[in-house]
Amino acid sequence: MPALVIAEHDHKSVKPATLNCVTAALKIGQPVTVLVAGLNCASAAQAAAAIAGVTDVLQVDDAAYEHFLAENMGALVAKIAKGFSHVLAPATSIGKNFMPRVAALLDVAQISDIISVESADTFTRPIYAGNAIATVQSKDPIKIITVRATNFDAAKPTSGNAPIKKIEGAGDSGLAKFVGAELSKSARPELTAAKVIVSGGRALGSAENFKKVLEPLADKLNAGIGASRAAVDAGYVPNDYQVGQTGKVVAPDLYIAIGISGAIQHLAGMKDSKVIVAINKDPEAPIFQVADYGLVGDLELIVPELVKAI
């Protein structure tokens, strides 16, 4: 039986995490079908059909899926899932929201946040904020899986040519209604896809200072901007900047942690970065234990100097 990947998309194009999720699905060794559920989502379905390795695309076009409400997505995927051995979705705020509903409706376990496929029924996943890795086996007839995108390469987005089949939705539950969204607008690269991330902590002291110190460096490096929980809690930046166990998990080529002490919950979100630089005034800060290059000193002096030197 084939594996089903639930595409994450904005109705026009597929989000990068979908490409990583397809790679995870291909590792299982079965053909891969992608479901694109949205509203006026024909071009997203075409984008899914072009992903290398995808055999089929199912497209559902219905207002019930415009905002990916978990109640509607869960019912739809549970209905379709019966023809598949595995159902995979990226472990994003959308995938994490509806996939456990699918699992419960099918009376099977969910395997959250996998970082490798060992075989068709065995997977690894981080537990305890990534301080341990569990190898888990599922004997359920359908495996419901969310995928940590940073641990799988992206499938090629353009070389495939899968047929697209339109199918019926499962209706609107009537239980929940989308009211609105306040999305951060930024010309910077998305955190989970950025090659370079400049990240700030509580030591920045204020929202103004966070901007003043970090933005010139991020501009220079074309970097995404992240933050520790402490900086988000203090209101320096919005919640979607948070990197960590319960925020975003990132793995850029270069992660520059500025004024971040390095709580285990923060390290959980960034320790797979290729190169980590830490700038902190406390030489004992735990961040230095994971940093490739550490610089001890006053961030107010070091960061502007770094901007000039790059």
Next chain:
Amino acid sequence: MKILVTVKRVVDFNVKIRVKADQSGVELGNLKMSINPFDEIAVEEAVRLKEKNIATEVIAVTLGPQACQDTLRTALAIGADRAIHVVTDIELQPLGVAKALKKIVEKEKPDLVIMGKQAIDDDCNQTGQMLAALLNWPQGTFASKIEPGSGSVKITREIDGGLETVELKLPAVVTTDLRLNEPRYATLPNIMKAKKKPIESIAPDALGVNLAARLKTLKVSEPPKRKAGIKVPDVATLVDKLKNEAKVIS
């Protein structure tokens, strides 16, 4: 409005765990255990709704061994009115827990169930969504604001791109994110009072659900360690290393 909150006893968030030498699991002996931080936020939110006279009763529920009574006492000290403890020593996984909670919800008939979005031990992030699906209720996960109305509740959710607001028909399940509130410290008088509040113990058999684990943990291993880095003396050396050694900037 009656509110049910769920709590889990986990290794304290400040403790760095160790993997057992035989890879059978994580060494838990003698570690400090606490209420799961997201569940503490859930209890706090329910108690605040009671203090605003929106909630009439707050019931805390847990599943697990006898020692989980401590976690329920913490919830009662924050301000929950009473507690239910499903006493079991078997390994619990989200689907089984959701099924047990469904039975308790059917008996207690709360209008709102508030749960932590994930437990910081297994990091599953599943139980709230599963409970909602089993009950055919709507869900508001990763909540940073809960605004009850009449017959519905408005939830602001922390999502990857920012914030989203949804309106849910009651009854509903809500799971908490970090910014929902800052839990209070329980005062000594409240800790003393909590000792007198009732905890009902239930055997899993009485609920008639199968709690058996579905996923088999084959092994638990250490994550790959990063090799120790170096401290550089100045910005010039750092830039040189990034350009010529790590080759991550040009």
